[in-house]
Amino acid sequence: MTRWPSVTGSPDEASFSEKLRAHLAETPYFQRHPQQLFTVDSHGEPMTQNVVALVRGSGRRTVVLAGHFDTVSIANYGTLAPLACDPEPLTEALLKELRSRPLNGAEAKALKDFESGDFIAGRGLLDMKSGLAAGIAALERFAELTAPEGNILFVATPDEENRSRGMHSLRNALPEIARRFSLDIVGGINLDASSCERDGEEGRAIYLGSIGKFAPFALVIGRPTHAGYPFNGTSAHRISAEIIRAMDTVPELSDEAFGERSPPPVCLEARDIRDGYDVTTPDRVWLSFNWLTHRRSAADILGDFRTLVNGALNAALETQDAHQARYRATSKAKTQGTVLTYAELLERLKTRGGDALDRLSALDRSLSGGTDPLKVSREIVAAAATEAGIEGPAVIIGFGSLHYPLVHLERAGETGRTMHDRLQAVMQDAARRHGTSIKFKQIFAGISDMSFFGHRPDAGETGLLAANTPSAAFTDDAPEGLLSFPTVNIGPWGRDYHQKWERVHAPYTFEVLPDLVFESAVACLAD
Known part of the structure; x- marks a missing residue:
């Protein structure tokens, strides 16, 4: 085989x-x-x-x-x-290669294993x-x-x-x-x-x-500004950096169950969404995380992630407001931000009326053959935020890939x-x-x-996941009567x-x- x-x-x-x-x-x-x-x-x-x-x-x-x-x-x-x-x-070719050059630790172990037979x-x-x-x-x-x-x-x-x-x-x-x-x-x-x-x-x-595996995402929406006037906008990168700091490899976010502990979450993808170069701060930054669990439910993960993202957003805005006050020697301003789940974003679109939801469904169908779930989700969420007219500072959160229970x-x-x-x-x-x-x-x-x-x-969990996962291709459409x-x-x-x-x-x-x-x-x- x-x-x-x-x-x-x-x-x-x-x-x-x-x-x-x-x-x-x-x-x-x-x-x-x-x-x-x-x-x-x-x-x-x-x-x-x-x-x-x-x-x-x-x-x-x-x-x-x-x-x-x-x-x-x-x-x-x-x-x-x-x-x-x-x-x-x-195996013979790998042995020959390993014997022919200096080795790192993993390669030395591989050579020893192969030589053992x-x-x-x-x-x-x-x-x-x-x-x-x-x-x-x-x-x-x-x-x-x-x-x-x-x-x-x-x-x-x-x-x-x-x-x-x-x-x-x-x-x-x-x-x-x-x-x-x-x-x-x-x-x-x-x-x-x-x-x-x-x-x-x-x-x-x-x-x-x-x-268990969850793949929470955060689409960070800032207020772009010319790099020469940084305080006339809000940095999406600063917000995303605070979210990563709050999430990435933080031990307290791991689960302990069955006498074992799951790994803490890690950031799998962080990128600003633009194709060309200019001296404007980025409008949007996309983050995706891998969060492995031993006990947390979808509701737990989404709730905990929202709390972390909200705290990170506030910390980023407070820091930038403090920097602006020191730079301009003025009193400290108070910039407000918003955190929305993907389901809440779709509800805004429903309230606005029109055919935006139909266009998103068509986009999802056109992307459904893609093998990169994060790319598919990123494009759909970005389009949904544009359709809804979301202004920054804001963060849209949800699940970017298939959940493994x-x-x-x-x-x-x-x-x-x-x-x-x-x-x-x-x-x-x-x-x-x-x-x-x-x-x-x-x-x-x-x-x-x-x-x-x-x-x-x-x-109930399947419904929550489906409502907050942008692409239907990465949800589990489980039929009735499963064994x-x-x-x-x-x-x-x-x-x-x-x-x-x-x-x-x-x-x-x-x-x-x-x-x-x-x-x-x-x-x-x-x-």
């Missing part, structure tokens, strides 16, 4: 599903049961598809094994890009075709049992590295698949990869949850506790058999398809995924992991 390129958004991604379906069709089980191997359309042109493979035993109880097959770009391999998807030649390089080998391979191995082992209890449904999805359109489409199709084959889905195992910079102890793990086994109640107890026994037995350690970890730190796998979103079931993540580990030195730890991934996934699935199927 690694030798089948599948970079997100490429024709190779679209063709991967048929290659995988054809590969699975060659197995004896699916030669006997071809109707239980099929694809589900996802998105794009040419159409990308999910691969679905069902192995039946007795009864209705079913566990779903899920992984994505798209990868990030191979561009960072440079001259070695032609070898990026060919693990053995690539325990690590193999390859784009997507770690993230995440080794996880898929473990799921397929578990599926085939289940098919070979004489009288298996329950059923295993294996799914391979595209687009995880972009906006999880593959998992969304699969999730939406799952109720009909369950009805068609008379399945009761009792649990899910996501197969995504994790990283460990030490001896692997942190990588050999069952993750009980996946982190926090999921955790604890939130599944009694069924989650039962799954936890069964997996604990499996984990201990597998560690003993293989002479290693395997542990529970609370939160998978990288955003993942697990956020949409077995998770039925809260309607809900407890999920965990059990996958390979390695180092430097998405990087040139991406490598998987072979002994764990190819020996321990398939056994762990199989035994975990069987344990969850027991009545």
Whole structure:
């Protein structure tokens, strides 16, 4: 599978599903049961598809094994890009390169790993075709049992590295698949990869949850002025700098839950919105942040962000007013500013009447094929602010990209506790058999398809997000009747995924992991 390129958004991604379906069709089980191997359309042109493979035993109880097959770009391999998807030649080429020059710390670790013989390089080998391979191995082992209890449904999805359109489409199709084959889905195992910079102890793990992600934005609107007369306007840059200072890497803004702490928010994008050069201060500055959470809801994030932005706006205006008073030797003025959510901005447009909302919808449709959510959101918000005639100083806030909900086994109640107890026994037995350690970890730190796998979103939260996300393409339009079931993540580990030195730890991934996934699935199927 690694030798089948599948970079997100490429024709190779679209063709991967048929290659995988054809590969699975060659197995004896699916030669006997071809109707239980099929694809589900996802998105794009040419159409990308999910691969679905069902192995039946007795009864209705079913566990779903899920992984994505798209990868990030191979561009960072440079001259070695032609070898990026060919693990053995690539590993040898990387060894040769690393031995030929002085190394930094990360490169020295990569060289040591490759020389040990325990690590193999390859784009997507770690993230995440080794996880898929473990799921397929578990599926085939289940098919070979004489009288298996329950059923295993294996799914391979595209687009995880972009906006999880593959998992969304699969999730939406799952109720009909369950009805068609008379399945009761009792649990899910996501197969995504994790990283460990030490001896692997942190990588050999069952993750009980996946982190939540919000992408709040702030469009800062100042009052432009000639640079020779700075106090005749309001600096959008000063306001944006205060917002960044209040937000970026501030530890108090991280979440603590399940005994672990999320990273604090970081600024992903800061730019003024103008194309040419002149000596006028910028009218508008766009900011976007990444805010990972362990417990905060959309309402919490939007409320907290509004408070922070309002405080930063006031601090910036007070500072500029004080500078003006000192410079002109006059009494201090009091400049007022406004903070609006994107939903409130649209309400202003509705009040004004006219066809402004129709023009924004048309703009959204024209931009919906774009893969950069921040660029799409930036253009729509800027257009909406212009339509509404917003004068600075003001800040428009909202969500600039797809929200990934926090999921955790604890939130599944009694069924989650039962799954936890069964997996604990499996984990201990597998560690003993293989002479290693395997542990529970609370939160998978990288955003993942697990956020949409077995998770039925809260309607109120979905509504708030949709109202404050400029582009419909980056909202979760969840249909009625979605299935809900407890999920965990059990996958390979390695180092430097998405990087040139991406490598998987072979002994764990190819020996321990398939056994762990199989035994975990069987344990969850027991009545």
